[in-house]
Each structure stands twice: as structure tokens, then as C-alpha cells.
Amino acid sequence: MRYITIALSKGRLAKKALEIFEHIGITCDEMKDENTRKLIFTNEELGLKFFLAKPSDVPTYVEYGAADIGIVGKDTLLEEGRTLYEVYDLKVGNCKMCVCGPSSAKEKLQHHELIRVASKYPNIAKDYFYNKKHQTVEIIKLNGSVELAPIVGLAEVIVDIVETGATLRENGLEVLEEICPLSARVVVNQVSMKMENERINKILSDLRKYMENC
Ligand SMILES: Nc1ncnc2c1ncn2[C@@H]1O[C@H](COP(=O)(O)OP(=O)(O)OP(=O)(O)O)[C@@H](O)[C@H]1O
Numbered sequence: 087m088r089y090i091t092i093a094l095s096k097g098r099l100a101k102k103a104l105e106i107f108e109h110i111g112i113t114c115d116e117m118k119d120e121n122t123r124k125l126i127f128t129n130e131e132l133g134l135k136f137f138l139a140k141p142s143d144v145p146t147y148v149e150y151g152a153a154d155i156g157i158v159g160k161d162t163l164l165e166e167g168r169t170l171y172e173v174y175d176l177k178v179g180n181c182k183m184c185v186c187g188p189s190s191a192k193e194k195l196q197h198h199e200l201i202r203v204a205s206k207y208p209n210i211a212k213d214y215f216y217n218k219k220h221q222t223v224e225i226i227k228l229n230g231s232v233e234l235a236p237i238v239g240l241a242e243v244i245v246d247i248v249e250t251g252a253t254l255r256e257n258g259l260e261v262l263e264e265i266c267p268l269s270a271r272v273v274v275n276q277v278s279m280k281m282e283n284e285r286i287n288k289i290l291s292d293l294r295k296y297m298e299n300c
């Protein structure tokens with residue numbers, strides 16, 4: 087029997103995803119060992135393989151069929167723009183994508199001034215400013231600690247994830263505009279959905295039943 091392969095996003099979402107899979111009888115104890123350097127894990131009994139990948143790579147593995155199913159944040163899906171089926175909202179990892187900055191940047195946004203926008207998510211930032219707001223801005227790609235950008239004068243505002251708001255508060259920044267809500271999604275390779283329909287649909291319907299009873 088062919089294995090069904092599931093790609094999980096390393097970091098925040100992996101633990102939450104593994105917990106949900108455990109509730110529907112899909113376990114992978116080996117993967118919980120935080121000291122392991124192993125990259126791929128097999129549950130022979132269930133005919134499943136799991137692997138952990140960098141969140142931004144999960145949609146790539148799923149689009150190419152190296153993984154049949156993926157668990158990934160909506161932010162990553164929007165940013166990567168891959169061709170796959172987004173089938174289910176797991177309603178965990180809830181946060182939102184926002185334009186943030188010091189309160190002094192509010193007016194610049196309102197007056198559509200030519201500002202610099204720093205983000206780990208340049209495509210989301212472009213889509214928001216160019217297509218939704220019809221505002222010309224300069225987008226600067228960063229890889230983390232994006233809140234630094236307005237503090238040190240690299241950009242007037244940032245486009246980033248806000249969950250509790252603590253990072254913004256502690257750095258004298260605030261949400262200036264909300265772009266969209268985010269959460270973890272289940273995605274499926276388009277060919278696998280047809281070729282392995284029965285087995286994939288069983289996993290999806292078990293997930294759905296569990297989530298409905300939460
Ligand atoms: N407070 C939060 N900050 C960032 N991401 C969050 C938060 N809450 C939930 N998420 C979700 O978790 C995912 C990111 O997880 P995590 O922060 O562990 O990875 P990362 O550090 O962004 O990965 P990378 O190594 O690619 O930079 C996001 O894609 C998002 O969907």
C-alpha cells in the first residue's frame with residue numbers, strides 16, 4: 087500500500103497539528119522527541135508518513151505531490167500562492183495580518199504617501215497596497231523581527247502577524263490597519279485528492295468531526 091504523506095509546518099503549528107491528529111487516532115510518538123534530528127517519520131500500521139518542514143516550504147511539497155496533505159498557516163498560503171486544494175480551517179494558530187507602525191504613520195497611510203513597508207510577506211503586502219488600496223509603496227523584504235524596521239527607520243510601517251499584540255506594545259507600535267484573519271489550514275495535493283480519494287477523505291472527515299465537537 088502506498089503511504090499517505092503529511093507535511094507539518096515546523097514551529098508553532100506543528101505541536102497543535104500533532105495534538106489534533108492524536109485526537110483522531112493518528113499518532114506519531116517519534117516526532118514528539120524534541121531532540122531528534124530525524125526528518126521523516128513512519129506509522130506503518132496506518133500507512134502514513136509525517137515530516138516537518140519550514141512553514142514556507144509546506145505548500146511547495148504539497149503542490150509537487152511530495153506530500154499529499156499539509157498543515158500550514160493561511161499567511162503562508164497567501165504568500166506562496168501555490169496550486170493546491172485548501173480544504174479545511176483547523177481554527178488553531180489564530181492571529182491576523184496587519185499593517186502596523188507608530189501612531190505617527192497613520193496620517194501617511196491615510197494620505198497615500200509614498201512610504202516604505204517592511205515585511206516577511208512581500209506578496210501579501212503588495213496585494214494589499216497595490217490591489218486593494220491602490221497605494222504606491224516601496225516593499226522591503228525582511229526575514230524576522232520585522233518590528234525593528236519602523237523603530238530604526240528602515241520603513242514607516244510593517245505588514246506582519248499580530249496575535250496577542252505584546253510585541254507591538256513592547257516596541258511602541260500599534261495596529262494601523264487589519265488585512266485579514268489567519269489560522270492553520272489543511273491543504274491537499276490536487277492529484278492525490280483524486281488518486282487517494284478514499285483514504286484522504288477519511289482523514290479529512292475524521293478531522294472535521296473532531297473539530298465540530300470541540
Ligand atoms: N504570534 C504568531 N506569530 C507568528 N506566527 C503565528 C503566530 N500565531 C500563529 N502563527 C502561525 O504560525 C506560523 C508560523 O510559525 P512559526 O512562527 O513557528 O514559524 P516561523 O518562525 O514564521 O517560520 P520561519 O522559520 O519560516 O520564519 C504562521 O505561519 C502563522 O500561521
Ligand SMILES: O=P(O)(O)OC[C@H]1O[C@H](OP(=O)(O)OP(=O)(O)O)[C@H](O)[C@@H]1O
Nearest residue numbers: 230231232246247248249250251252253
Ligand atoms: O502579537 P504577538 O503575540 O506578539 O505575536 C506576533 C509576533 O510573533 C511573530 O514573530 P516570531 O516570534 O515568529 O518571530 P519573528 O519576528 O522572528 O518571525 C510575529 O512576526 C510577530 O512579531
